[in-house]
Amino acid sequence: MNKIKVLLADDHFIVRNGIRSLLEGLTDVEIVGEAQNGAEAIAMVQELSPDVLMIDIAMPVMNGLEATAQISKQYKQTKALMLSMHNNEDYILKSVEAGAYGYLLKDSTRDEMLRALRTVANGEKYFSPSVSNIIITSYLHKVNKPDKPIIKKAKLSRQEKAILNFVIDGLNSREIAEKLELSVRTIDNHRANMMKRLRVKNAVELVKKALDEKLL
Template sequence: MICNLLLVDDHALIRAGVRALVSDIPGYQVIGEAADGEHLLEMTQELKPDIILLDISMKDSNGLDALERLHKALPDSKVLILSMHTEPQMIMRALEAGAHGYLLKDATGTEIEQALEALRNDERYLSPAIAHTVINQALVSAQSNKVEPVENHNLTARQLEILRLIVRGKSTREIANGLNLSVKTVETHRSQIMKRLQIYDVAGLVLFCVREQIISLDD
């Protein structure tokens, strides 16, 4: 089944480049493009894309504002941020506003495919290049908010191992290959982890791991 994509970026060359990369990935097609977020909601309601690739900084609109409106109006459409911004506050704001993934614009075709595949399978994707940045921001947030640790999270040793890999930005397939497990087994563990913790986004998982000292900046 074909996965339909909508590109939202105010640079025509960026849109052309992403479209060219996507054209080489089986199972995906770009069904529309937009240069700003002004008419984005109307366009998405008409086209109903499966995944929206959204830039944060555009000349005439704010991608984060558009993201919040999209998340409320079209909960079934996944949003993959495609940006050059690596500032921790910006990344966390995007994730908290409802982004399902965050990818840097200098990503390779392979990484774009991994990100799209993750979102298509109802997973989250965080570019490995910014995983350390997100962990650092989560640590700062945890310290400033003085959040109390969650006791008795009831995760097994294997689930903790998989959780560490998830918050480092590893895809399900990468985790499966690294641990010699099947993709289905990793997906089951991921689902159980989120259900037990009642956390269903990457930002929340990262913050939890920092609070509970499951992961540190030295990892």
């Protein structure tokens, strides 16, 4: 079994050590290195090619948002999972814009951390329900602004709408498959078809487009 190669980036040793202690001993995870700032993180991503970069936002020299934006463009094999103490709308939305695959609060449980790590390593987005709600609320505010131009609506099937509602609730493909009693492949195919039809690149953009066009 191939292990998930993880790089930790945080300017506080005690935080890195705490995360390492949570992940060490797992049969499917290997911590390949630690960085103290965004510049170090970029250099180590280039050298080590980790699957997942768990990176803090507020760091000296170069912050996590700047590093993530660069890594998401230049080293696409590495997926960034943001770590933050702040359930802050601005940080969350800027993380999405920078290309982060997930946003995890530092007070999350070990189970949620592992779920986020494995989800992101699998190439899927992970945002906890509270973080997803902030993203969706932000887009709802934009949708409800006055004088918004009328946009031609696309159409979604009943099953696609059900899947999209679960995406909004923060569920991943496997969890949605269990809810609807379908295979993970079927869920992934529906998601891919919706993203292709609506011309979006990821789940967050898919939710935004669906809300913009009032498809739900």
